[in-house]
Amino acid sequence: MILAHRLDGAEDAPVLVLGPSLGTTTDLWRHEMPALTERWRVLRYDLPGHGESPAPAEPFTIEDLAAAIADLLDRLGIGRVAYAGVSIGGAVGTALALSEPDRVASLILCCTSPRFGPPEGWHERASLVRREGTAALTGGAAARWFTAGFDDSAPYVAMLAAADPEGYAACCDALARFDATGRLGEVAAPTLVIAGAEDGPTPPAGHAEVLAAGIPGAGLLVLERAGHLAVAERPGPVTAAITAHLDRTWKGQPG
Numbered sequence: 001m002i003l004a005h006r007l008d009g010a011e012d013a014p015v016l017v018l019g020p021s022l023g024t025t026t027d028l029w030r031h032e033m034p035a036l037t038e039r040w041r042v043l044r045y046d047l048p049g050h051g052e053s054p055a056p057a058e059p060f061t062i063e064d065l066a067a068a069i070a071d072l073l074d075r076l077g078i079g080r081v082a083y084a085g086v087s088i089g090g091a092v093g094t095a096l097a098l099s100e101p102d103r104v105a106s107l108i109l110c111c112t113s114p115r116f117g118p119p120e121g122w123h124e125r126a127s128l129v130r131r132e133g134t135a136a137l138t139g140g141a142a143a144r145w146f147t148a149g150f151d152d153s154a155p156y157v158a159m160l161a162a163a164d165p166e167g168y169a170a171c172c173d174a175l176a177r178f179d180a181t182g183r184l185g186e187v188a189a190p191t192l193v194i195a196g197a198e199d200g201p202t203p204p205a206g207h208a209e210v211l212a213a214g215i216p217g218a219g220l221l222v223l224e225r226a227g228h229l230a231v232a233e234r235p236g237p238v239t240a241a242i243t244a245h246l247d248r249t250w251k252g253q254p255g
């Protein structure tokens, strides 16, 4: 599977991979980029059928997405990385940390989960989008992703509107199958879990709290006045938390 990617920052800087959420693109991280690229070579990727990535030719799992990231890193000649991901992008980070423990030196899981609720709901959403396109979801997206007062939802909803229906639906099917709950104790990377206190799709209780309790030594930061896309809604505190975690946990250059 080929995933489109963008690389920004100094070529000799250590690499930080940023993963997007369902329905969004590399641009989800735009507010964090100026600060993160000061010290990091930032690799952002698009999910299948999102942004610049081609629509998928066949079904895939979250573990397949993690393998695609590992292949991409191999092709680019990149060894150790830090990884931060939102929602499905966080699940990919968890899967990558499990499959490539020597590669993922530091992990940040934003508004994500080891299991995204009952599979039926995801399969129903996949069917809806295959039938009606992502237009069936755009009307409710701002309320699902942000707190009530947030007034800059339009660029993020536009990303969802532009997503390929099959790509979006295949990601839903992958989310339905994902369950890392029983393997959290195997995550070796030093991990920070960031949550939005008002996250509807993945409320801290039952999602971020499970991650933080299950991953050895993980820290948990719950941001007030933040919904599911806290990276868009509260970029200042998110950037500060990511930077502090990387400063604490990154040891040396990529190897």
Ligand SMILES: O=C(O)CC1=CCC(=O)O1
Residues within 6 Å of the ligand: 020, 021, 022, 023, 086, 087, 088, 089, 116, 144, 175, 201, 228
């Ligand atoms: O759009 C949503 O429903 C929230 C979400 C769940 C997984 C993901 O990546 O986004």
